[in-house]
Amino acid sequence: MSSEFVRVRLSQEMEESLRQVMTRREFVEGAALYKQGASAAGVYLVERGAVRVLLSTGEDKNQLLEVVGEGTLLGLSDSMAGEHYRVTAVAGEPTTAAFIKREAFLDFLSSHQELCTQVIHLLSENLHVLYHKFRSVSAHPGRPRRRPLNEQLS
Numbered sequence: 001m002s003s004e005f006v007r008v009r010l011s012q013e014m015e016e017s018l019r020q021v022m023t024r025r026e027f028v029e030g031a032a033l034y035k036q037g038a039s040a041a042g043v044y045l046v047e048r049g050a051v052r053v054l055l056s057t058g059e060d061k062n063q064l065l066e067v068v069g070e071g072t073l074l075g076l077s078d079s080m081a082g083e084h085y086r087v088t089a090v091a092g093e094p095t096t097a098a099f100i101k102r103e104a105f106l107d108f109l110s111s112h113q114e115l116c117t118q119v120i121h122l123l124s125e126n127l128h129v130l131y132h133k134f135r136s137v138s139a140h141p142g143r144p145r146r147r148p149l150n151e152q153l154s
Contacts, residue, residue, distance in 0.1 A: 009071070009118070010115070011114070014112065014114060014115060017108075017112065018098075018100070018108065018115075019098075021100055021101075021104040021105070021107075021108055022045070022098040022099060022100045022104075023098065023099045023100075024047070024096060024097075024098050024099075025044075025096070025097055025098070025099055026094070026095075026096055027049070027091035027094070027095045027096075027097065028091065028094060029091055029092065029093050029094060029095075030090060030091065031090065031091050032088060032089065032090050032091075033051060033074065033089040033090070033091065033095075033097060034074075034075060034085050034088065034089055035085065035088045036054075036055070036056050036084075036085055036086060036087050036088045037056075037084050037085065038084060038085050039084055039085075040075055040078035040079045040081075040082065040083055040084060040085050040102060041079075041101060041102060042075065042079055042099055042100050042101040042102045042104070042105060043073055043074065043075045043076050043079050043099075043100050043102075043105055044073070044074045044075055044089065044097040044098065044099055044100075045071075045072075045073050045074075045097060045098040045100070046068060046069060046070055046071065046072045046073075046074065046095065046096075046097050047070060047096045047097060047098055048070060048095065048096040049069070049070075049091060049092070049093050049094055049095025049096060049097075050067055050068070050069050050091075050092040050093050050095065051067070051068050051069070051072070051074065051089050051090065051091060051092060051095060051097070052064060052066075052067055052089070052090045052091075052092040053065045053066045053067070053068060053074070053087050053088070053089055054087060054088045054089075054090060055086075055087050055088075056088065062088065065087060067092055073122075074089050074097075075089070076119065076122070076123070077123060079102045079105065080106075080119075080123070082102070
């Protein structure tokens with residue numbers, strides 16, 4: 001999946017440790033995990049379902065950026081920077097996501113080098129993906145091609 005959102009792979013031991021600092025939340029289809037412009041309170045790890053990632057284009061219009069699924073970590077770069085969410089994340093179907101408060105996540109990273117290294121690697125990958133998307137758009141200006149839903153979820 002070429003996504004600007006990160007997918008994490010956790011060992012069973014890491015997952016058990018992380019469960020101590022996360023809160024599992026259920027979202028009905030159409031419910032927002034978080035909204036663009038809100039203070040980045042933490043990250044969401046999608047455990048089940050699908051999340052539509054939207055960018056507000058003004059006047060109550062949103063552009064679909066991506067549909068993400070299980071294993072995707074949302075809100076990472078915004079939370080790491082202590083900024084506002086730059087996009088809106090909405091459940092595209094009934095979804096379960098684990099929420100980890102920003103402070104708890106940062107503390108967890110400082111004591112778990114394996115995950116910290118993985119997050120650095122994933123953020124670096126995101127930078128490369130965005131760079132290539134920018135090059136592609138610059139080389140071929142116009143409306144981006146929309147991928148079928150089954151391709152977005154794979």
